[in-house]
Amino acid sequence: MENFVFQNTTKIIFGKNTETxxxxxxxxxxxxxxxxxxxxxxxxxxxxxxxVASLKAAGVPSAGDVWDFFTGKSRIETALPIGVVLxxxxxxxxxxxxxxxxxxxxxxxxxxxxxPLQPKFAILNPELTYTLPAYQTACGVADIMAHxxxxxxxxxxxxxxxxxxxxxTLRTVIKYAPLALQKPTDYEARAQIMWAGTIAHNxxxxxxxxxxxxxxxxxxxxxxxxDVPHGAGLAVVFPAWxxxxxxxxxxxxxxxxxxxxxxxxxxxxxxxxxLAGIERLKDFFRGLGLPVTLEELQVGTDRLAEMAAKCARNxxxxxxxxxxxxxxxxxxxxxxxxxNGGS
Amino acid sequence: MENFVFQNTTKIIFGKNTETxxxxxxxxxxxxxxxxxxxxxxxxxxxxxxxVASLKAAGVPSAGDVWDFFTGKSRIETALPIGVVLxxxxxxxxxxxxxxxxxxxxxxxxxxxxxPLQPKFAILNPELTYTLPAYQTACGVADIMAHxxxxxxxxxxxxxxxxxxxxxTLRTVIKYAPLALQKPTDYEARAQIMWAGTIAHNxxxxxxxxxxxxxxxxxxxxxxxxDVPHGAGLAVVFPAWxxxxxxxxxxxxxxxxxxxxxxxxxxxxxxxxxLAGIERLKDFFRGLGLPVTLEELQVGTDRLAEMAAKCARNxxxxxxxxxxxxxxxxxxxxxxxxxNGGS
Numbered sequence: 001m002e003n004f005v006f007q008n009t010t011k012i013i014f015g016k017n018t019e020t021x022x023x024x025x026x027x028x029x030x031x032x033x034x035x036x037x038x039x040x041x042x043x044x045x046x047x048x049x050x051x052v053a054s055l056k057a058a059g060v061p062s063a064g065d066v067w068d069f070f071t072g073k074s075r076i077e078t079a080l081p082i083g084v085v086l087x088x089x090x091x092x093x094x095x096x097x098x099x100x101x102x103x104x105x106x107x108x109x110x111x112x113x114x115x116p117l118q119p120k121f122a123i124l125n126p127e128l129t130y131t132l133p134a135y136q137t138a139c140g141v142a143d144i145m146a147h148x149x150x151x152x153x154x155x156x157x158x159x160x161x162x163x164x165x166x167x168x169t170l171r172t173v174i175k176y177a178p179l180a181l182q183k184p185t186d187y188e189a190r191a192q193i194m195w196a197g198t199i200a201h202n203x204x205x206x207x208x209x210x211x212x213x214x215x216x217x218x219x220x221x222x223x224x225x226x227d228v229p230h231g232a233g234l235a236v237v238f239p240a241w242x243x244x245x246x247x248x249x250x251x252x253x254x255x256x257x258x259x260x261x262x263x264x265x266x267x268x269x270x271x272x273x274x275l276a277g278i279e280r281l282k283d284f285f286r287g288l289g290l291p292v293t294l295e296e297l298q299v300g301t302d303r304l305a306e307m308a309a310k311c312a313r314n315x316x317x318x319x320x321x322x323x324x325x326x327x328x329x330x331x332x333x334x335x336x337x338x339x340n341g342g343s
Numbered sequence: 344m345e346n347f348v349f350q351n352t353t354k355i356i357f358g359k360n361t362e363t364x365x366x367x368x369x370x371x372x373x374x375x376x377x378x379x380x381x382x383x384x385x386x387x388x389x390x391x392x393x394x395v396a397s398l399k400a401a402g403v404p405s406a407g408d409v410w411d412f413f414t415g416k417s418r419i420e421t422a423l424p425i426g427v428v429l430x431x432x433x434x435x436x437x438x439x440x441x442x443x444x445x446x447x448x449x450x451x452x453x454x455x456x457x458x459p460l461q462p463k464f465a466i467l468n469p470e471l472t473y474t475l476p477a478y479q480t481a482c483g484v485a486d487i488m489a490h491x492x493x494x495x496x497x498x499x500x501x502x503x504x505x506x507x508x509x510x511x512t513l514r515t516v517i518k519y520a521p522l523a524l525q526k527p528t529d530y531e532a533r534a535q536i537m538w539a540g541t542i543a544h545n546x547x548x549x550x551x552x553x554x555x556x557x558x559x560x561x562x563x564x565x566x567x568x569x570d571v572p573h574g575a576g577l578a579v580v581f582p583a584w585x586x587x588x589x590x591x592x593x594x595x596x597x598x599x600x601x602x603x604x605x606x607x608x609x610x611x612x613x614x615x616x617x618l619a620g621i622e623r624l625k626d627f628f629r630g631l632g633l634p635v636t637l638e639e640l641q642v643g644t645d646r647l648a649e650m651a652a653k654c655a656r657n658x659x660x661x662x663x664x665x666x667x668x669x670x671x672x673x674x675x676x677x678x679x680x681x682x683n684g685g686s
Contacts, residue, residue, distance in 0.1 A: 001534045003358025008351065014551070016348025158531035160518060161539050164511030172504040188501035191344045195550065196504050204547070207357070207538065 001158040001208040008202050010095040011121040014195065016187075018125045019085050022051050025121045029081035032058030042087060045131050051085060067103055069112050084122040084222035087196040090140030090231060090299070092147055092201020094122035102224055108310075109224030124198065126190035134181050138288035139231030141177040141193065145170060145233040147200040151211040153245075153252060153320045157334060159209050167204050172196050177288055188239045214318030215241045218328055221307040226299050235290040236297055239282045239336035243275075245321040250274050295337045304332040344501040351545050353438040355465040357538065359530075361468045362428050362437050365394050368464045372424035375401030376592035378418045385430060394428060395435040399614040410446055412455050419457035431475060432537040433483030433574060435544020436492055445567055451569030451653075467541065470532035477524050481631035484520040484536065488513060489577040490543040494554040495593060496588075496663045502552050509548050510602045515539050517603070520631055549634040557661030558583030558584045561671055564650040569642050570586045578633040579640055583678035586618075588664040593617050 011208050013021055026033060035052070040161045058080070068074035084094045093099065097118050100111040129137070152166045172194050181190040199205065218241065254256040254270040257263040257277025266273045291297045308329035311314040316322040323331070369376060378395070385391045401423070411417035427437045436442065440461050443454040472480070495509045501586055516539050522532040542548065561584065562576040589596040597613040600606040600620025609616045625635050634640045651672035659665040666674070 001359065001531060001538075002359075005354065005356050007354040009467065011350040013348050015344075018346065074391065158534065160531075161512065161515040161535050161542070164515055165508055165542075168507030168511045169504065172507055175503060188344060188503075190549070192504050195344075199504070199508075199547075204542075208534070 001096070002210060004207045006203060006207050008095055008118075008204070010119050010202075012095065012124060012198065013121060013157045013266075014124040015191075016125060017322050018123045019047060019050055019128065022083065022085055022123055023053070025123070026083055029083070029120055032059065033083075034058045034080060035217040041131065045128070047085070047087070047128060066101075069114075070101060070103070070110040074299055076116055077110065079114075079116035082117065082119040086122060086124050086194065087128050087138060089129065089197030090143040092144070092197055094119060094124065095198055095202040100220075100230075106224055109220040111220075112321055122198075124194055126183070126187055126194045129190050129194060130185045132184070135232075135289060136229070137180055137184075137193075137288050138177070138285075139229040139235075140197065141173055141287060141288060142231040142235040142238075142290055144173055144193070144197045144200045144341055146215060146231075147197075148205055148240055149238060149273070149293070150213050150216060151206040151209055152256065153212050153249075154209045155320060156209050160203055161230075162207055162209055164259075165199075167194050169205065170260045173200075174284060179286065187272075210319050212318050212320040214320075214323050214328075217311055217317050218331060221311045222294070222299060223298070224310075225303065225307065226297065228297050228299065232291055232297060235285040236294055236335050237331070238332050239278055239285070239292060242278045242333055244327070244331050245318075245323075246274050246278065247271075248321045253277055264290050293337050294332070299336075301336055305329060306338070308332060345499055345553060349546060349550050351438055351547070353462045353545075355438065355467060355541065356464065357467040358534075359468060359470055360455075361466045362390060362393055362471065365426065365428055366396070367427055368466070372426070372463055373401065373502060375424075376547060377401045377423060384474065385562075388471070390428070390430065390471060397517045408442075412457075413444060413453040418622055419455065419459055421461035422457075425460065427462045428471070429467050429501050429537065430471050431479060431483050432472060432540030433486040433488070433552065433578055435540055437462060438541055438545040441574075443563075445540040450568040452563040454563075465541075467537055468493070469530055469537045472533050472537060474525070475529045477675075478522055478632060479572070480527070480536075481520070481628075481633050482572040482578075483540065483579075484631060485535070485544045485574040485578040485628060485633055486502075487516055487540045489558060489574075489581055491548060492581060493559060494549040494552055495555050495599065496555050497552045498592070498663060499552050505548055505550055505552055506598075507602075508542075512539050512542055512548065513603050516543075517627060524631065535670070553662050555661050555663040557663070557666050557671075560654055560660050561674060564654045565637070565640070565642060568646065568650070569640065571640050571642070575634055575640060578628040579635055579637055580674070582621055582628070582635060583674050585621045585624070586677055587670070587674050588661075588666075589617050589621065590614075591664045592657055596620055636680050637675070637678050642679075644676075647679070651675060 031142040037291055069076050086094045097115055098113045099117055100109065148166050148169050172192050176189040176192040178188050180193055204235055215234060215237045219230060219237045222233040223230050239326045242253070250270050253274030254265060257273045257280065261272060261277050261280040263276050263280065285292050308325050311317065311323040312330045316324045349585065366485045412419050429437045440458055441454055442460055443452065443455045445452040491509050491512050515535050519532040519535040522529050523536055558577060558580045562573060562580045565571055567577040568575050585596070593613050596617035597608060600623065601608045604620050604623040606616060606619050606623065628635050651668050654671045655668040659667045
């Protein structure tokens with residue numbers, strides 16, 4: 001187990017009708033606010049009206065180019081106090097210090113982490129996710145699972161408690177994702193997925209471990225160029241990454257198969273147990289209506305070499321197995337079509 | 344699942360040699376400190392010298408009688424910023440808002456919770472627990488498990504994620520407690536138990552649930568009168584409480600047996616599965632050298648009626664099953680000797 005520092009100060013307000021508390025929570029930090037939201041669904045669902053009832057517009061404390069923060073040219077020293085009303089369980093940014101954006105110029109998707117980005121409060125009402133389209137729900141689930149799996153596959157020993165907390169979180173999502181798709185207004189299913197999405201990325205599951213994170217970087221090159229949801233890209237990349245690296249530690253992959261997917265261990269052949277777990281993950285994504293090959297994402301093979309070069313531009317990536325440009329290219333090839341994936 | 348608010352702001356610094364950071368962390372809050380510690384073992388182990396190297400004495404912001412906070416006569420409105428260097432994983436107070444003391448006058452053990460008691464930082468170095476006597480280690484383990492189990496047994500439905508997080512935490516402690524007793528300097532065992540002790544009581548495992556807490560109250564009446572470690576008292580009380588209440592929801596107890604103790608479920612007789620889980624818990628405590636009857640604690644039957652009356656003085660206790668004075672007395676009787684426990 002590695003030394004670590006853990007602190008997550010975000011006040012989480014979880015449950016039905018909690019969005020009506022946004023005004024009261026905001027009052028502690030500011031009288032004026034900058035309201036940031038997505039494509040407009042919050043207006044259709046009425047959430048916008050409920051939130052705006054107590055909020056007015058404000059400014060940002062930085063005058064420079066925001067892209068500089070993502071290239072490392074500028075450092076994030078301060079930020080407006082951030083409050084979140086979550087409408088899709090996926091990124092986990094409701095309690096994390098991370099932020100990801102895409103610069104259309106150069107098709108670059110980059111992330112940055114900084115303490116001032118830690119939200120002061122996050123309002124999590126599972127009912128606000130009832131109207132999520134099935135595909136977005138599934139993409140969010142893949143992202144949540146990826147956040148756990150990036151931490152789960154580690155070379156660090158002595159991580160039993162967080163191994164099991166990871167498995168608990170994965171099993172919960174695996175149980176409830178199909179239920180949420182079947183009945184979008186199933187409160188318990190939406191609630192379990194939403195809370196799992198936060199736990200998956202609030203840093204708890206990574207305590208004492210060194211996560212891998214190669215799959216996230218490999219995926220960012222896909223959704224940086226193509227109009228692909230991050231979660232869908234992860235559903236394609238993660239199984240391919242697994243097939244490429246599992247021999248680094250077959251036992252962890254066998255444990256993943258047994259404890260997460262209830263596969264009966266083949267004690268004589270841990271490798272076949274390990275592979276069965278990866279196939280089960282792929283089947284699960286398929287069952288949610290997600291793509292598991294680049295072909296299904298309508299991503300051709302023509303730019304794979306360029307993507308691999310961009311991905312490994314600063315040297316090898318990943319920690320479970322260090323991957324250079326050639327490795328990343330091989331993973332894109334594995335991911336490209338079923339016949340290459342070999343399942 | 345119940346609505347909830349979750350926020351735990353304590354900065355946790357976990358791992359080897361972390362106690363040397365106490366000065367730096369304290370500096371952010373004060374120039375003077377009030378150093379509070381136990382029976383003197385920290386002087387024998389040299390921890391005192393390492394901590395004092397950067398700290399000096401101070402005062403407290405309240406002039407009244409501290410007992411008034413525990414009777415509800417006074418409310419805790421403020422507190423000195425609290426920093427913790429943990430030397431026994433047990434109470435979980437390193438990241439909680441709770442405090443428990445005993446008033447020798449009247450042999451009253453009472454608790455109080457208040458936000459200002461939330462520590463600003465907690466330094467968790469598992470090496471500092473190497474010198475813990477075996478019995479204290481075991482008592483701490485029983486306390487940790489009790490904190491999980493008080494939350495685990497709930498009537499609230501739709502708690503799958505936290506059910507599994509609870510089970511993950513229990514399984515980890517169950518695996519590592521015997522290893523820590525066998526080899527007190529086993530870093531991984533000490534580290535897993537220490538981190539589990541924090542997770543068990545930082546409020547995460549109770550999110551969306553209504554905990555029971557009767558066993559804690561029933562135990563407090565024991566260690567309030569007798570010179571008994573809280574954890575040893577819990578090892579006696581918890582199995583007795585379980586036997587008294589399990590019929591309220593046999594399925595939860597069967598799940599506890601199967602998922603926590605790997606007992607093969609008897610689908611034709613869930614009740615026997617449930618009872619097997621309770622017996623396994625009792626066996627586990629016994630194996631750690633803990634008492635499982637009041638007799639072994641050298642607590643006679645003469646004051647049981649008095650204890651039951653004190654325990655239920657404000658009306659029924661517990662949430663999984665509401666218990667009145669008569670119920671509490673019956674649990675003390677069940678706990679009093681093996682022949683009453685019926686195992």
